[in-house]
Amino acid sequence: MKAVRRVIQYTALAAFAFLVSQGKMTLWLGVFAAGLLASFVFGRGYCGYVCPMNAVMRPAAWLSKKLKLQRPDTPKWLMSSVFPWAFIFLTLAMMLGGKRLLQVQLPVLAILLGVAFVVTLFYKPAVFHNRICPFGALLSVSGRFAFSSEGVDESTCVGCKLCEKACTAQAIKVEPVSKKAVITSSLCHQCRACEAVCPTDAIHYGKTIKVK
Template structure:
């Protein structure tokens, strides 16, 4: 499964680079817009499979660990969602001004990809995903109530925390009270990393039950 997912990511990265080279980055924004609608039903699949930033952050994190330069700490000024919101607004404003006033297309997407790589060299991926990425703000909002999502079967969960440590976006937390893993839908990339390491096969991608079905 992980090789198939890696292949999908590389193919989308290739598509992104092709559009950038062809001078048509706006077409990629169209892909992103479609992914927001998809997030309402399937969760944040864009972040897990399509986003070029995430695709490049994966090997970057591996390199950072090998060089022993990655830290578990998060800068105090980033410990809120304000920066990512400001980054989103600033990105939109810069693109609009550049087109309307300067009559130029600012390569905002490559800039953010470079920043994603730089941040991940120093900090864990969740720092950029949850606190910096301007596109993640929108994905989080659209994906928090998705119809399908990665869900933990509490009956099988043993609270080993392996999935919690594996999750690239800190979407999983083993609750202290019942020692069971819980997944935050708004943060989950549906990347299956947690499913691949779960020793009890307690994690699956399935339809989210409504409150009436649960009761």
């Protein structure tokens, strides 16, 4: 599954780069719109498999660790839940304003790609996913109501925290009292990384699994 996910991600990144180079960013917005609608049923699969920003964040995170650039804490100015929504309006203003005032189509999506890479050089991927990404803000709402999502079988979970460490979206937390992992579906990218590391096979995708 990991190899398949990477093939899909980098294929999507290549398609994204082609559309941006051709000045057809609106076509990619159509791809996102389809992913947004699908997330009400399948969860945030767009983030886990299709998002080009997620694709460039992986090498950025690897480089950050190699160069020891990554900082452990989220900047205080990003802690507000309002910021990603404000970023949505800023993104729309750049797209519409550039076309109407400057008579050019600003490469807003390409700029976001660069922002994702730079932010991940210095902070954990979850900072961009949960605190900055305008697409992530919208998908966090639809993902909350997803019909299917990753979930934890509490009867077999041993609270080892391996899934928590594997999740780049910080969607999994082991509760201090129950010592059981809980997945927040509004943040979960449905990437299955948690499934791969679970020693007791306690994590599964499906509608019958209790999710938060």
